[in-house]
Amino acid sequence: MKTFTLLVLCAVVSVCLCAGAGSSSSSDSPSNEVFVKRDLASALMKQRQKRAGTAAAAAPAALTLTQLESLREVCEVNLACEHMAETAGIVAAYTAYYGPVPF
Template sequence: MKTLAILVLCSLAVICLTSDAYQPASDNPAQEGLFVERAQAATVVRQKRAAGELTLTQLESLREVCEANLACENMMDTEGIIAAYTAYYGPIPY
């Protein structure tokens, strides 16, 4: 039984190594598909939104976080929610 299993594994290895699908790395030095153009990458990768493009729900979420901190709430009243949140909690997560 063990001999049969070893024989099957060896034959599969030989088939894989001799098939056309196998190409060593030295045959393909450019490695196509590894790099893409900037325009193509920009369509795939989600762009970060500008602060003015936040929805009302997102602004309300920021406001709720900022209201928990009295200093942030005071700054929110004078300079706006985006400036206050950024000052106290860092960049906007969405």
């Protein structure tokens, strides 16, 4: 019975805290939102798609999982290469630090 009472009390407290957080954030939510005009968003997306298309054209055709894993193992030794692999992709990082992909 004590466990049930404690559980109900915790539920009531959590509901009160959630309701209190929701009301304070709704008053300043318009200042936290970011809006971009439609034409600017369209231009940014076109640039991003063009960059993705050129990177895909420069990359070798469909490496297998085993080949990608071997590139990752080589790149793990160099911290800069590993960081670039996380941000730009393993093929781009390997090419930048070690030259063209051997397979």
